[in-house]
Amino acid sequence: MLSFLLRRLGDVIPTFFGVTILVFLMVHLIPSDPIEMLAGERSVEPERYAELQKQYGFDKPLVVQYLNYLGGVLQGDLGKSYVTKRPVIEEFAVLFPATVELSLMGILFAISIGLPLGVIAAMKRGKWLDHLTMSLSLTGYSMPIFWWALLLIMFFSTTLGWTPVSGRLSVMYFFEPVTGFMLIDSLLSGQEGAFSSALSHLILPTIVLGTIPMAVIARMTRSSMLEVLGEEYIRVARAKGLAPMRVIMVHALRNALIPVITVIGLQVGVLFAGAILTETIFAWPGIGKWIVEALNRRDYPTIQGGILMIAFVVMAVNLFVDLMYGVINPRIRHKR
Amino acid sequence: MKANFVKVALGAGLLAATALAAPTAASAKTMVYCSEGSPEGFNPSLYTSGTTFDASSRQIYNRLVQFKRGTTTIVPGLATSWDVSADGTEYTFNLREGVKFHTTDDFTPTRDFNADDVIYTFMRQFDKEHPYHGVSGGSYEYFNAMSMPDLVKDIVKVDDYTVKFVLNRPEAPFIANMAMDFASVLSAEYADKMMEAGTPETVDLNPVGTGPFQRVQYQKDAVIRYKAFPEYWEGKAAIDNLIFAITPDSTVRYQKLKAGECHVMPYPNPADLTEMEADADINLLSQEGLNVGYLGYNTQKEPFTDPKVRKALNMAINKDAIIEGVYQGAGSAAKNPIPPTIWSYNNDTVDDPYDPEAAKAMLAEAGYPDGFTTDIWAMPVQRPYNPNARRMAELVQADWAAIGVNAEIVSYEWGEYLERTKKGEQGTFMLGWTGDNGDPDNFLAVLLGCDAVGGSNRAQWCNEEFDNLVQQAKTTSDVLERTRLYEEAQVVFKREAPWATIAHSIVFEPVRNEVVDYKIDPFGGHIFYGVDLAQ
Numbered sequence: 001m002l003s004f005l006l007r008r009l010g011d012v013i014p015t016f017f018g019v020t021i022l023v024f025l026m027v028h029l030i031p032s033d034p035i036e037m038l039a040g041e042r043s044v045e046p047e048r049y050a051e052l053q054k055q056y057g058f059d060k061p062l063v064v065q066y067l068n069y070l071g072g073v074l075q076g077d078l079g080k081s082y083v084t085k086r087p088v089i090e091e092f093a094v095l096f097p098a099t100v101e102l103s104l105m106g107i108l109f110a111i112s113i114g115l116p117l118g119v120i121a122a123m124k125r126g127k128w129l130d131h132l133t134m135s136l137s138l139t140g141y142s143m144p145i146f147w148w149a150l151l152l153i154m155f156f157s158t159t160l161g162w163t164p165v166s167g168r169l170s171v172m173y174f175f176e177p178v179t180g181f182m183l184i185d186s187l188l189s190g191q192e193g194a195f196s197s198a199l200s201h202l203i204l205p206t207i208v209l210g211t212i213p214m215a216v217i218a219r220m221t222r223s224s225m226l227e228v229l230g231e232e233y234i235r236v237a238r239a240k241g242l243a244p245m246r247v248i249m250v251h252a253l254r255n256a257l258i259p260v261i262t263v264i265g266l267q268v269g270v271l272f273a274g275a276i277l278t279e280t281i282f283a284w285p286g287i288g289k290w291i292v293e294a295l296n297r298r299d300y301p302t303i304q305g306g307i308l309m310i311a312f313v314v315m316a317v318n319l320f321v322d323l324m325y326g327v328i329n330p331r332i333r334h335k336r
Numbered sequence: 337m338k339a340n341f342v343k344v345a346l347g348a349g350l351l352a353a354t355a356l357a358a359p360t361a362a363s364a365k366t367m368v369y370c371s372e373g374s375p376e377g378f379n380p381s382l383y384t385s386g387t388t389f390d391a392s393s394r395q396i397y398n399r400l401v402q403f404k405r406g407t408t409t410i411v412p413g414l415a416t417s418w419d420v421s422a423d424g425t426e427y428t429f430n431l432r433e434g435v436k437f438h439t440t441d442d443f444t445p446t447r448d449f450n451a452d453d454v455i456y457t458f459m460r461q462f463d464k465e466h467p468y469h470g471v472s473g474g475s476y477e478y479f480n481a482m483s484m485p486d487l488v489k490d491i492v493k494v495d496d497y498t499v500k501f502v503l504n505r506p507e508a509p510f511i512a513n514m515a516m517d518f519a520s521v522l523s524a525e526y527a528d529k530m531m532e533a534g535t536p537e538t539v540d541l542n543p544v545g546t547g548p549f550q551r552v553q554y555q556k557d558a559v560i561r562y563k564a565f566p567e568y569w570e571g572k573a574a575i576d577n578l579i580f581a582i583t584p585d586s587t588v589r590y591q592k593l594k595a596g597e598c599h600v601m602p603y604p605n606p607a608d609l610t611e612m613e614a615d616a617d618i619n620l621l622s623q624e625g626l627n628v629g630y631l632g633y634n635t636q637k638e639p640f641t642d643p644k645v646r647k648a649l650n651m652a653i654n655k656d657a658i659i660e661g662v663y664q665g666a667g668s669a670a671k672n673p674i675p676p677t678i679w680s681y682n683n684d685t686v687d688d689p690y691d692p693e694a695a696k697a698m699l700a701e702a703g704y705p706d707g708f709t710t711d712i713w714a715m716p717v718q719r720p721y722n723p724n725a726r727r728m729a730e731l732v733q734a735d736w737a738a739i740g741v742n743a744e745i746v747s748y749e750w751g752e753y754l755e756r757t758k759k760g761e762q763g764t765f766m767l768g769w770t771g772d773n774g775d776p777d778n779f780l781a782v783l784l785g786c787d788a789v790g791g792s793n794r795a796q797w798c799n800e801e802f803d804n805l806v807q808q809a810k811t812t813s814d815v816l817e818r819t820r821l822y823e824e825a826q827v828v829f830k831r832e833a834p835w836a837t838i839a840h841s842i843v844f845e846p847v848r849n850e851v852v853d854y855k856i857d858p859f860g861g862h863i864f865y866g867v868d869l870a871q
Contacts, residue, residue, distance in 0.1 A: 285557030
């Protein structure tokens with residue numbers, strides 16, 4: 001198991017360096033000028049321009065800029081935002097828990113709805129229930145996030161008044177964040193109603209963010225289940241007279257889960273991508289929205305730092321998923 | 337499976353019930369403003385965006401002189417009066433006594449506002465050796481943009497309640513500059529204390545001002561909380577708490593306004609305006625903006641070196657169609673380079689009529705009977721002065737095609753666009769301007785002066801007659817004389833036509849009915865002192 005772990009870790013390191021180069025080049029090769037953007041219609045004097053170039057290090061060759069950047073990254077310094085002048089890592093730390101909270105809820109929603117849907121569809125293959133669940137999941141998969149979110153807001157928040165429109169907590173509650181996770185902080189605050197306010201603010205963004213992964217998981221579960229259900233050992237189990245539910249849950253589902261877990265691991269990337277739009281619409285103070293804003297303002301250190309951190313998280317999750325296979329399926333960890 | 341279903345259903349029911357019980361924005365005297373984004377920081381001298389000014393200078397701080405709310409008129413602020421020397425190079429400000437600074441977790445003031453605070457505020461920006469100059473990135477873009485480093489010679493403390501600004505040359509717009517956000521006065525005592533503690537940047541993060549509201553909490557991208565400062569020198573604000581609920585999407589802001597989750601929202605989506613107007617709970621305020629959207633000609637590039645060509649093209653543009661199609665009616669045709677809300681606006685100038693036949697004839701007269709080929713640069717961003725440059729470019733393209741001028745529409749990424757137009761790579765281009773300080777100089781000299789060629793004068797237009805008038809107006813503080821000079825400058829502008837002035841846009845701001853006495857700020861700010869909530 002240890003060598004398996006080391007092998008996987010070894011794969012991560014070059015990927016990490018690759019990401020730093022890619023992100024750095026991507027950001028610096030966009031034809032744009034952050035200094036001009038900062039000045040806008042008003043334009044800067046040439047002397048001031050030169051001064052700012054020096055201040056931001058743009059006067060040095062790209063390679064030197066990269067090496068400086070990499071040196072900082074290796075020491076845990078992602079630079080300072082051009083816009084807020086604050087350390088990127090500090091801003092990331094403040095906003096990240098909000099994204100994690102939303103993503104966890106999103107994936108929880110996706111699994112708890114998608115998995116049973118997939119199983120039902122497989123069990124009722126070709127029947128109307130199968131068609132229904134699969135068309136539902138196709139609809140979910142093709143739904144533009146932006147439109148879906150606004151539709152939900154207009155119906156549940158504005159028309160029915162059941163859920164708040166946006167944000168993480170009603171503005172009437174006021175306490176300093178402790179963990180950054182609103183569900184936990186609202187409980188810790190001891191203020192009456194704060195927790196349910198936090199929970200109610202999570203409903204719509206969770207549904208919006210979880211819809212696409214839910215659809216993917218449902219479809220994956222269905223096809224994986226169908227494959228397993230056709231296996232001989234299932235027929236044997238049925239022939240032995242085992243209860244149909246036991247065959248499905250114990251014999252089929254467990255074996256069908258491996259590809260599903262892979263897909264769930266991959267959904268983390270999808271969740272972060274989805275978080276960008278979801279956070280913007282629901283005014284959710286997370287990193288998705290933060291990076292979009294940084295992109296619009298060509299705030300290089302924030303874009304680079306933000307993407308790097310996300311890449312890091314996605315790599316960590318995938319590493320975890322890989323290790324999970326090893327746990328579930330011994331054949332994988334003993335390979336090679 | 338069944339159990340799962342029941343859980344989900346139960347959960348949904350519970351949440352729906354709690355949502356109903358959740359408090360709304362209607363609690364007593366707490367005003368909720370759905371702002372469009374997070375501020376860059378809380379020291380307005382370090383930043384340039386309106387979002388930052390809304391969150392800082394406009395609630396937390398004061399300036400020596402200020403704009404009367406809802407107007408561009410300058411009134412006393414932290415200075416009760418000021419004198420200008422006969423040669424116009426010395427401005428002496430008499431400071432207000434008994435003004436208190438906010439008390440925060442980091443700082444308890446031991447003295448009232450005085451001259452030291454003014455000296456600290458400006459020397460920090462002006463003097464590169466000042467211990468605070470480099471703190472928090474140390475770039476003072478507005479101070480620089482208003483040419484303050486060249487203009488100011490010295491800032492002198494005469495006594496505790498008198499400060500003198502010595503200038504290198506007479507400059508009438510100086511007093512208007514002093515009312516701008518970058519001139520917000522910070523506490524020198526707080527700065528000293530934080531420097532001693534080794535955390536100077538705290539001054540810019542946790543603001544201490546003299547303004548009507550003091551900041552209580554800021555959570556990036558989520559919320560900013562303020563409470564009314566009880567010892568505010570103009571009297572405590574009518575509302576007790578002010579909350580900025582940061583909501584970047586305009587459609588969502590509107591939904592929040594409808595649901596009563598906020599009282600005021602900025603920048604509504606033009607498509608929502610009709611519905612807002614019909615909504616009985618919402619009061620849709622509107623006012624002509626302090627801006628101008630224009631199409632500029634590169635006057636150093638053939639054939640735009642000839643005023644006749646520029647005039648001809650102006651006459652070919654159907655402005656009414658643009659105002660309908662691009663501004664969706666929320667704009668008024670512009671004839672001068674300054675908006676009518678600015679003093680010295682010359683109402684006697686005559687706009688170039690929309691007359692394609694006459695345009696064609698004039699083009700022939702200029703030596704282009706068959707027209708020519710050129711480009712129209714369209715900005716890639718949306719601005720209040722031009723909500724859709726691409727669409728505008730298409731309309732102009734069609735208008736010009738009718739007189740034989742074939743124009744290709746060109747666009748670049750915003751930073752690139754700004755840089756290239758500055759260098760003069762364009763034939764014709766779209767841009768605009770929103771006023772900073774309500775002084776005509778802020779439009780005429782900044783955008784059309786000879787000094788600004790290669791900078792913000794992207795038409796690259798340097799006309800001696802025009803420039804003399806504008807420069808002369810700068811050096812006299814007699815408002816009547818200045819008005820006369822600017823009016824004349826506008827006549828020259830019309831005659832020479834370096835731009836096709838397109839429109840001044842109308843600013844809309846929906847507020848809920850319970851909001852009392854909210855005024856649209858001509859500078860695009862959002863100011864909550866003086867606003868009340870009906871119970």
